Amino acid sequence: MRILIVGHSVVDNINNNIKPGGIFYSVLGLSNFSGKDAEISLITSVSKDTYSLFESVYTKINQQYFQFVSSIPNVYLKLYDNCEREECYSNLTEKLKINHDINFNDFDGILINMITGFDLELEDLKLIRANYGGPIFFDVHTFSRGLDKNNKRFFRKIPDVKEWLSKIDLLQVNEYEIFTLSNNKNINYIIKEVFDYGIKYLIITKGAKGASIYYKENSIIKSKSVEAVEVNSKNSVGCGDIFGAVFFYSYIKSGNINSVLKTANAAAGVSTKYNSFNEYKNLKEDADRFIN
Numbered sequence: 001m002r003i004l005i006v007g008h009s010v011v012d013n014i015n016n017n018i019k020p021g022g023i024f025y026s027v028l029g030l031s032n033f034s035g036k037d038a039e040i041s042l043i044t045s046v047s048k049d050t051y052s053l054f055e056s057v058y059t060k061i062n063q064q065y066f067q068f069v070s071s072i073p074n075v076y077l078k079l080y081d082n083c084e085r086e087e088c089y090s091n092l093t094e095k096l097k098i099n100h101d102i103n104f105n106d107f108d109g110i111l112i113n114m115i116t117g118f119d120l121e122l123e124d125l126k127l128i129r130a131n132y133g134g135p136i137f138f139d140v141h142t143f144s145r146g147l148d149k150n151n152k153r154f155f156r157k158i159p160d161v162k163e164w165l166s167k168i169d170l171l172q173v174n175e176y177e178i179f180t181l182s183n184n185k186n187i188n189y190i191i192k193e194v195f196d197y198g199i200k201y202l203i204i205t206k207g208a209k210g211a212s213i214y215y216k217e218n219s220i221i222k223s224k225s226v227e228a229v230e231v232n233s234k235n236s237v238g239c240g241d242i243f244g245a246v247f248f249y250s251y252i253k254s255g256n257i258n259s260v261l262k263t264a265n266a267a268a269g270v271s272t273k274y275n276s277f278n279e280y281k282n283l284k285e286d287a288d289r290f291i292n
Contacts, residue, residue: 001252002106003030005245006043006096006120007113010073011050014237020053021075022115025238028057029245030111032280033267033287038249041107043096045069056277065102069093073116077237087142087153092116098124104132109252112136112168113241114143117153122163129167137248138168139241144180155180165197170251172203172244195221201257203247205240208233211265213257226261229269229290236272243268246287259291266290 005026012021023044031040041062046054047069058066071091078086095118104110110132112120129136145153158164158180165171165181171194173181182190191214194202202214212225247264254260266287274280 001034001038001108001249002041003038003249003252004041004043004104004107004110005030005113006110008073008093008096008115008119009044009046009054010075010115011053012237013074013076018053020050020057021238022073023113023241024054024057025241026111026113026245027061028238028277028280029242029267029271029283030249031057031060032283033246034249035284037253041065043067043098045072045093045096047072065099067097087145089116089147089151089153092118092147092151095119095121095124098127100127104128105134107132107134109134109248110136111139111245111248113139113244114141117142117145117147122160125164125167135170135248135252136168137170137172137244137251138164139172139244140177140180141240144173144177157181157183162197165194165199168199170201170203170248171199172205172240172247174205174240175207175209178204191221203244203261205243205268207236211243211261211268213261215257224258224261226265229266231269231273233269233272234275239268239271242271242283246283262291263287 007023009024010022012019027042043065045067050072073092074090076088143158144155146156148154161181178190182193184190195216205211208228210227212223214221214223243264246267247260250260250263267283270286
């Protein structure tokens with residue numbers, strides 16, 4: 001299986017702890033969960049002064065689409081238990097360059113994670129869609145947030161949302177981001193609206209409340225939900241990215257939405273108990289314990 005991942009690499013600053021972040025978590029989750037079953041290519045930007053943060057994971061994947069820049073974004077995070085986190089950015093870099101010579105149809109799936117919200121422009125997504133017949137997974141992530149004069153992020157309605165969503169197949173949002181897809185604040189209306197744009201699946205992650213997936217069957221919107229797995233959660237940073245990566249891989253592999261949702265939910269849940277990136281080597285084994 002060949003999967004292309006697209007998104008910015010960032011440096012996370014959490015309580016003065018410096019860690020790799022952004023698309024790093026998508027790669028971390030996919031590479032450890034799939035083992036040798038998936039060949040991963042990554043379109044991202046990296047810098048010489050911070051590459052050592054990402055090296056242990058990025059050296060295991062195809063780096064031919066890496067773009068070297070003088071600096072990559074720094075994200076200062078404030079985490080809360082009962083509401084969405086606060087983010088402040090520095091060193092925001094330009095969008096990723098999409099090479100017109102890439103044969104996108106060489107890939108079994110393309111996962112786009114809008115880490116900074118500036119990872120791609122609409123014309124880039126149109127280019128990918130026009131030259132690719134397979135499934136495109138799109139995580140809204142920070143595309144749901146604008147940027148104020150102090151480089152703090154705030155939720156806003158996504159500009160040209162219909163055009164963006166008409167070019168993808170699977171859409172992931174969390175329980176806050178869903179409301180940035182429309183001017184309407186009725187969640188049932190929003191769900192219907194995004195399906196009118198042409199997506200096949202809508203996934204809503206809900207943290208400690210689990211996750212839901214919406215899909216159409218005989219023109220009727222249906223849904224399935226799972227509760228969060230019970231673990232000793234220590235750190236939720238990156239768990240949404242883990243969810244998306246494992247979901248997309250499992251979807252390509254089996255297509256069984258019931259099992260795919262349970263698998264991704266379990267993987268995201270167990271990832272929150274890890275203290276180190278080295279523990280992710282146990283991701284599949286740990287997740288399987290909650291499924292079987």
